[in-house]
Each structure stands twice: as C-alpha cells, then as structure tokens.
Amino acid sequence: MKKVLMGNHAAAVGAALARAQVVAAYPITPQTQSIELLAEMKEKGAFPGAYIAVESEHSAMAALLGAASAGARTFTATSSHGLAYMHELLHWVAGARLPVVMAEVNRALAAPWSLWTDQTDSLSQRDTGWLQFYCSTNQEILDTTIMAYKIAEAVRLPAMVVYDGFTLSHSYEPVEVPAQDAVDAFLPAYRPEQVLDTARPLAFGALVPPKEYLRLRRSMAADMARAETLIEEVGREFGEAFGRCYGVFDAYRCEDATTLLVTSGAVGSTARAAVDALRERGLAAGNLRIRAFRPFPAQALRRFLGRGVKLAVVDRNYSPGASGIFAQEIRAALYPATARPPVFGYVAGLGGGDITVELLQEIWSKVDEGKAEKTQPTWAEDAR
Amino acid sequence: MKPSIAEEELMSPGHLACQGCSATISMRYALKGLGRETAVVLPACCWTVLAGPAPRSALGVPVLHTAFASAAAAACGVKAGLLARGDSRTQVMAWAGDGGTFDIGLQALSGAADRDEDILYVCYDNEAYMNTGIQRSGGTPQGAWTMTTPGQGGSRRPKKDLDAIVLAHHIPYFATATPAYAEDMVRKFQKARSIKGFRFIHVLSPCPPGWKSEPADSIKLSRLAVQTGLFRLYEVEGGRSRLNVPVAKRKPVGEYLRLQGRFRAMTPQEEARLQRRVDEAWSA
Structure with missing residues (x-):
C-alpha cells in the first residue's frame, strides 16, 4: 500500500512491520516522531511490543541490551547527542553480539548548538562494531529497517539505519508500505541460540583473559566480513520479494x-x-x-x-x-x-x-x- | 525440623571474594529468598569479578553483566525481553554496589523506580568504591578514611540519604537488610518476590579490606551497625514504615567504630558528635 510518510515514520513503520518486541527510547530532535508514532500505535493496540519510556539514551541502549539478551527483537531511535550519550552501550551491545536495530537521525554535535543534519555523529561511532546503513529516501529508510534485522540477526551484530535530520526525517515522500504477511515471510521470528534462561543459567559478558578477548574480537571481524556479502544477498532477496533491490x-x-x-x-x-x-x-x-x-x-x-x-x-x-x-x-x-x-x-x-x-x-x-x-x-x- | 531458611544453594563456594566479604553472604541469602527462577543483572562492582571469569559462574541463575551506570535500565530490559518470550515467572534482580547506586547509577535507578518497573533493585552498600581499591562514594560515612579521603578527619561529608531518595519515588516495597540478621534478610527477599512493581533492598555489607577490619568480624560489624542504631532494619510497604528489629538499648557507636581501621583518625569530639546524631535520629 502506498502512503505518504515522513522519514521518521518510515523508520517506525519498518520496526513495527519487523515485529520489534521491545522498544526503549528517549526523545531528541529530530528523531521524535519515530518514537511518538510507536507510542501512539502501542496506545491504539496496533503495536503489540513493549515500549519503555526510559530516562536517557544510555538507559535506552542498556534496556535493549537486557531485552535482546533475554531473546527479544528490539528497536530504538536517536540522534546526535543521544547517540554520543549511548556510546558506552554501543560498544557493549556489539561486543555482546546482540542484533539491536536503531534508527539514527544525523544531526550536528555541539558546541555550538545545531539542530541540522551532519553525519559526524554516526560516523564517530564507526569503531563500536555496529553495522551502518545510510539511506537517501524515505522508502529506503523503511526497507533498510526491515533488511537490517535480517542481516543483523544473521551475523549477530547490531545495526544502525542512518538518515539525514530534517532533510529526510521531517520530509514527506510517497512510500510503498509492504504487507505484514510479506514481511513475515521475508523476516522470520528472532530465535537466538543463547538467552537468559533459568533452565540453562549462563553468565553473559563476564571477565575474559586477553587471549579470549582477542578471539572474540576476531570472530566479530569475521562476521563483519561475512556481512559485506550478506548485505548484497539480502538486498537481492528483498528485491525479489518487494521489487526494490539494494546493495552495499x-x-x-x-x-x-x-x-x-x-x-x-x-x-x-x-x-x-x-x-x-x-x-x-x-x-x-x-x-x-x-x-x-x-x-x-x-x-x-x-x-x-x-x-x-x-x-x-x-x-x-x-x-x-x-x-x-x-x-x-x-x-x-x-x-x-x-x-x-x-x-x-x-x-x-x-x-x-x-x-x-x-x-x-x-x-x-x-x-x-x-x-x-x-x-x-x-x-x-x-x-x- | 524444617530450617527457617531454604537449604537449596544457588551460589557456589567457587567465587572470588575476599575473606569475610559480606557481599557474598548477602547474595547467598538473597537467592535463598528469591529461588531458582531469578535472573541477576550486575553492573561494574565487586561482583563483576567475584562472580567468576568466563566461562565459569558462581551463580546457579542466569547473569547479565552490564555497564556501570546501567543496572536498573538493563534489568528493565531483561524483564521486558522475558515477557516478550512468554516468561512472566522469572524475577529480575539488579545487584549493584554503592558506587553503582548512590552515584553513577542513580539516574537509571530513579528512572526505573519512577516508571514502577517490575524489577527488584538491590544495593549492597560497602560504603566506598571497593572494587577499584577503596575510593570515596556517596555511601561513605563521615569520618571514614578512603584512598581519596586520606587526610585527617577522613570523608568530610555525611553519607548520602539514599533511602530517602528512593522512597521519594512512591515505590511499592522498600527494605533494609544486613547479613547478621539472616532470617530477616531472607524473609525480605521472599516478600520482595511476592510484590509486583519496583522493589528496593538496601543491604549494609561490611568489607574487611575497605573497612580495615578483621574478616572474622564482618557479621559482628553487621550486627553492631544495627545495635548501635547506625543502620536501621525496616521496611516500607505501601507507604507504611515498620521497624523490623527494634533496638531496646542502643550500644555506643564506639563499639562499631573501634573494630574498623577506617575510623582510626576520628577524634573523641567527632565520635561524640556522631553519637549525638544517632541519638537525635532515634528520638525523632
């Protein structure tokens, strides 16, 4: 179905179609409409997931660390200072190999205050271990959000769907919104191998010696490398299902x-x-x-x-x-x-x-x- | 005869704590009260280390390690994630030290309490940053020596009134506990388990290396803290406060102070001032 959506709504609709189960978010301009729409959908019963209105971006990402460790599909959205405030947990979530998906709306960092688009916020997070996708239209924001889950869950790495503040976040464009059953067929439910479970009590993130740390980072590198081809594969598969093809x-x-x-x-x-x-x-x-x-x-x-x-x-x-x-x-x-x-x-x-x-x-x-x-x-x- | 405390051990002796560590005794009692269907969230604190290095774990329940400031927020997420998976039985406990609660974790704690999240937050309060080598925290009492308050007179500021801060959030359950009163402590964890919403337990946890006390004196100190009136064992449920261990005749604070090297530099005047403050608090 074709709808006229602003970029922020395209991201939220994408997360809802992906059946995100836990959303934890904190408002920041120019991201707000994405989380407002999810909160509104939640109120109306159109979004069955949990919505945690946390008190900071640091807590937003920490909550998603917890939720994803328990086995839930997760979503948040932020921008600029919010992303910078999350920085510590960005490393944590990536190191924990959790496929959290986040909409990141580019906005310049202070000082001095600025509200408008600038990619330095997301690019300065390049060493955290997150996949990063840059979008050029609202259609691409929606499509990339759905694909991000599929790629992230396959390589067990978190993913940022990045788009320009105001230029895309607040601009309305016609967007083809895929049907729920088509998205379900493309993106099956998230079924991680290891979760927080009292029947199988494991400790996640405990202290490791240097040799293990290096090996874990090396496995992350291998999965990042695998992602490069997977992005193309998933982009083609998306094209076959929805008629819009994407690559690296x-x-x-x-x-x-x-x-x-x-x-x-x-x-x-x-x-x-x-x-x-x-x-x-x-x-x-x-x-x-x-x-x-x-x-x-x-x-x-x-x-x-x-x-x-x-x-x-x-x-x-x-x-x-x-x-x-x-x-x-x-x-x-x-x-x-x-x-x-x-x-x-x-x-x-x-x-x-x-x-x-x-x-x-x-x-x-x-x-x-x-x-x-x-x-x-x-x-x-x-x-x- | 049925023991008053559950026999099942959910913490193994293979942890890495110092001798006489009350944070381990407290965890043991906490899990006896909560039972097997519990998930523990640990921010940076002594327990980060003493839970044991990967792939081992001293706890028979699932554990999630998280960043220093984020215990309460991560615990909220775990609860939401478990519910999304259809698990409404597992109890989620954030287990943080005083640094992770009084100081760096206060914002996330306040947020979770304000939202009345269905988690149990426990602060095991050893009154300084002990894991990093004894630096002052908001939980450090006035007059205590730490590595960052090394001068004469020790820490200049009084201990932050965390209980009042937490209680200001109108939460369904609040309690204090300390391991010398094992049955009281286990009962509070059992009770916390039976209540829905945000629950908080403040545990006073003597620390031999940080308090410069004998490992064998930890339980004695835990008891003296209550008997001198310095640490009150009480609980607040639905806004109503109840004293759990009344102290008929309080012991002088000196009995508690003199077992600890961290108060060695306290003058008789300072000790008298502390005694007056305790007496005033109890007569109020």
Missing part, C-alpha cells in the same frame, strides 16, 4: 564516467540530479552512493573501480585533524588496488548547510578538469 552501494550512470561524485545519505538523491544535468551538458558524470559504511565495502569498491576513474568524495562530516570520513575510508580501501583511482575530498553542508545540485556540479567539474586539491580536503560552501 548504488551506482548511477557510472558506466563510462570519467569522474564520479561519491556521496551518502540524502545528498545521494541530489547527486543524481547533478549527474543528469552534467550529462545533459555532454559530460561523463556518474554518482556512486555508499549505502553500507560498516562493514565498509572495500572489496566491492576495488572490484567496481578498477578503471582509473577519478573520485570526488563529498563528505557532510569531518574528522578534525584528518579529513572527511568517507574520503578517508575510500582512500584506505583503494590503497591495495592496482589501478588506484585518485580521490579528492570535499567537506560540505556541515551543520545542515545545503548541498545543492549546482554545488555538486561545480565540485564534479573541478575534479574532472584536474583543478582539485589532492592532499587536503576542500571546504565547499554554497554561495547561493
């Missing part, structure tokens, strides 16, 4: 392109328009939109980018003292490649600034014409 990245008009705009999140949609405009001018432009950030699709990128094409990476995030974070990751991923494409980093739209079709065309042209700075990120401000 999304290539648009890349076939004969000389330079690719590399983007993530909502900027991906803008980049398509920029590519169309450049193509109309007879220029060989393409857009590569990265969907999976963890695991980072290094293998797939090396396979895909074997032809010496130039990359203009647009980062709506910044790691002080380094560069845009996607640019860093892409450089690291391509370093072992034989035909190593040059990577040019652009930092734009921090704190919610617009990244327009015009700005993206300018960035593309600078890189394609060989006028881009190679060693330093270029700070691109839209003068319009």
Whole structure:
C-alpha cells in the first residue's frame, strides 16, 4: 500500500512491520516522531511490543541490551547527542553480539548548538562494531529497517539505519508500505541460540583473559566480513520479494564516467540530479552512493573501480585533524588496488548547510578538469 | 525440623571474594529468598569479578553483566525481553554496589523506580568504591578514611540519604537488610518476590579490606551497625514504615567504630558528635 510518510515514520513503520518486541527510547530532535508514532500505535493496540519510556539514551541502549539478551527483537531511535550519550552501550551491545536495530537521525554535535543534519555523529561511532546503513529516501529508510534485522540477526551484530535530520526525517515522500504477511515471510521470528534462561543459567559478558578477548574480537571481524556479502544477498532477496533491490552501494550512470561524485545519505538523491544535468551538458558524470559504511565495502569498491576513474568524495562530516570520513575510508580501501583511482575530498553542508545540485556540479567539474586539491580536503560552501 | 531458611544453594563456594566479604553472604541469602527462577543483572562492582571469569559462574541463575551506570535500565530490559518470550515467572534482580547506586547509577535507578518497573533493585552498600581499591562514594560515612579521603578527619561529608531518595519515588516495597540478621534478610527477599512493581533492598555489607577490619568480624560489624542504631532494619510497604528489629538499648557507636581501621583518625569530639546524631535520629 502506498502512503505518504515522513522519514521518521518510515523508520517506525519498518520496526513495527519487523515485529520489534521491545522498544526503549528517549526523545531528541529530530528523531521524535519515530518514537511518538510507536507510542501512539502501542496506545491504539496496533503495536503489540513493549515500549519503555526510559530516562536517557544510555538507559535506552542498556534496556535493549537486557531485552535482546533475554531473546527479544528490539528497536530504538536517536540522534546526535543521544547517540554520543549511548556510546558506552554501543560498544557493549556489539561486543555482546546482540542484533539491536536503531534508527539514527544525523544531526550536528555541539558546541555550538545545531539542530541540522551532519553525519559526524554516526560516523564517530564507526569503531563500536555496529553495522551502518545510510539511506537517501524515505522508502529506503523503511526497507533498510526491515533488511537490517535480517542481516543483523544473521551475523549477530547490531545495526544502525542512518538518515539525514530534517532533510529526510521531517520530509514527506510517497512510500510503498509492504504487507505484514510479506514481511513475515521475508523476516522470520528472532530465535537466538543463547538467552537468559533459568533452565540453562549462563553468565553473559563476564571477565575474559586477553587471549579470549582477542578471539572474540576476531570472530566479530569475521562476521563483519561475512556481512559485506550478506548485505548484497539480502538486498537481492528483498528485491525479489518487494521489487526494490539494494546493495552495499548504488551506482548511477557510472558506466563510462570519467569522474564520479561519491556521496551518502540524502545528498545521494541530489547527486543524481547533478549527474543528469552534467550529462545533459555532454559530460561523463556518474554518482556512486555508499549505502553500507560498516562493514565498509572495500572489496566491492576495488572490484567496481578498477578503471582509473577519478573520485570526488563529498563528505557532510569531518574528522578534525584528518579529513572527511568517507574520503578517508575510500582512500584506505583503494590503497591495495592496482589501478588506484585518485580521490579528492570535499567537506560540505556541515551543520545542515545545503548541498545543492549546482554545488555538486561545480565540485564534479573541478575534479574532472584536474583543478582539485589532492592532499587536503576542500571546504565547499554554497554561495547561493 | 524444617530450617527457617531454604537449604537449596544457588551460589557456589567457587567465587572470588575476599575473606569475610559480606557481599557474598548477602547474595547467598538473597537467592535463598528469591529461588531458582531469578535472573541477576550486575553492573561494574565487586561482583563483576567475584562472580567468576568466563566461562565459569558462581551463580546457579542466569547473569547479565552490564555497564556501570546501567543496572536498573538493563534489568528493565531483561524483564521486558522475558515477557516478550512468554516468561512472566522469572524475577529480575539488579545487584549493584554503592558506587553503582548512590552515584553513577542513580539516574537509571530513579528512572526505573519512577516508571514502577517490575524489577527488584538491590544495593549492597560497602560504603566506598571497593572494587577499584577503596575510593570515596556517596555511601561513605563521615569520618571514614578512603584512598581519596586520606587526610585527617577522613570523608568530610555525611553519607548520602539514599533511602530517602528512593522512597521519594512512591515505590511499592522498600527494605533494609544486613547479613547478621539472616532470617530477616531472607524473609525480605521472599516478600520482595511476592510484590509486583519496583522493589528496593538496601543491604549494609561490611568489607574487611575497605573497612580495615578483621574478616572474622564482618557479621559482628553487621550486627553492631544495627545495635548501635547506625543502620536501621525496616521496611516500607505501601507507604507504611515498620521497624523490623527494634533496638531496646542502643550500644555506643564506639563499639562499631573501634573494630574498623577506617575510623582510626576520628577524634573523641567527632565520635561524640556522631553519637549525638544517632541519638537525635532515634528520638525523632
């Protein structure tokens, strides 16, 4: 059924369709409508799961640690400072190998206060062991939420479904909402092997010696690697069931392109328009939109980018003292490649600034014409 | 003859506690009161270590280790998760030290109490951060030496009134306990089990390395804390408070203080002031 949904509602509807059994959440702008909708559905009897209105994000994730350890399918949503406050438990849940799924609405971190989109919040959690998916439309938010459970539960790692604050969270788009029975067929009930159970009293998370710790982290690495192919498999399976296919990245008009705009999140949609405009001018432009950030699709990128094409990476995030974070990751991923494409980093739209079709065309042209700075990120401000 | 305390042992002797640790005796009694259908949530505290390293466990019930500040929240989640799985019988007990309760875990505790979550929260209060090597917590009494209050006079501030803070949340059941009064303690855990909603038990737990006392004196100290009137054994149910162990004639606080090296630097004036405070509290 087609519905007009805001991004936050798409995430909540996705969690409800996935039959999340325990939700624990704390409000923060711009995430609020996602948890409000679940609370409202709960009141009306349309959402049978438990809803714990915790007193902080730290407690939200701790509650989901408990619920998932007891064997429940779990969901929460947060943003920015809320995510930062959860940080300790993000590590804990990943280390405990619990497939918690969370909607993460990108918002810039203070100081100074900002309410608007910026990916530094979620990207700064890259070492916690969570899968991270970046969405570019409200349809993709809903679909990714459902797929996230399937992938997370298969590799026993938590997953973040990330989307832009306001640009997607508060924008309404037509969204195809799948039927419950079709989702049930795609996503069977969560049946973990080990749970808190008085019939089989196990201790979870107890102290381990260094050798065991290393082995556990190594098994996490193996499952992260497995996730890279699983994301593609589940994305194809989703396509067969619902007609919309997803992969680790999304290539648009890349076939004969000389330079690719590399983007993530909502900027991906803008980049398509920029590519169309450049193509109309007879220029060989393409857009590569990265969907999976963890695991980072290094293998797939090396396979895909074997032809010496130039990359203009647009980062709506910044790691002080380094560069845009996607640019860093892409450089690291391509370093072992034989035909190593040059990577040019652009930092734009921090704190919610617009990244327009015009700005993206300018960035593309600078890189394609060989006028881009190679060693330093270029700070691109839209003068319009 | 039927023993007054259940014979079944749900805690094995293979734990890693120090000699004379009251936190282990308290856990043993707690599980005797609660029974086998219990899940325990442990934040960072002495019990993190003394429950035993993986893959071993000193407890015959399931255990979830969690982050320092999160005992109450994780326990709420466990309860919700068990209910989602169709298990409404298992009792969920958060078991935290004074640091994890009076200080870093207070927010999550307040949230869970405020929501009247169906969990039992136990604070085993050994009156300082003992697991990290004896640093002052909000539970440290005035005048006690710790590694972070090493000067003359020890800890300057009085012990935080946690009971009042917890009781301000209008919870269905609150009790205090200490292992010298084993039957009282076990009964309180049995009672807590029979009540739905947020329940809290404050356990005073003598700690030989932290209190600088003899391991053999832990039960004696536990008893003296009650008999001197420093620690009151009472319970509050449905807003009504009841004293469980009345002390007809209180012993002088000095009897309790002198068995502990942590109060060695207390002056006679400070001791007299503490005695006055106890007397005033009991005459109120």
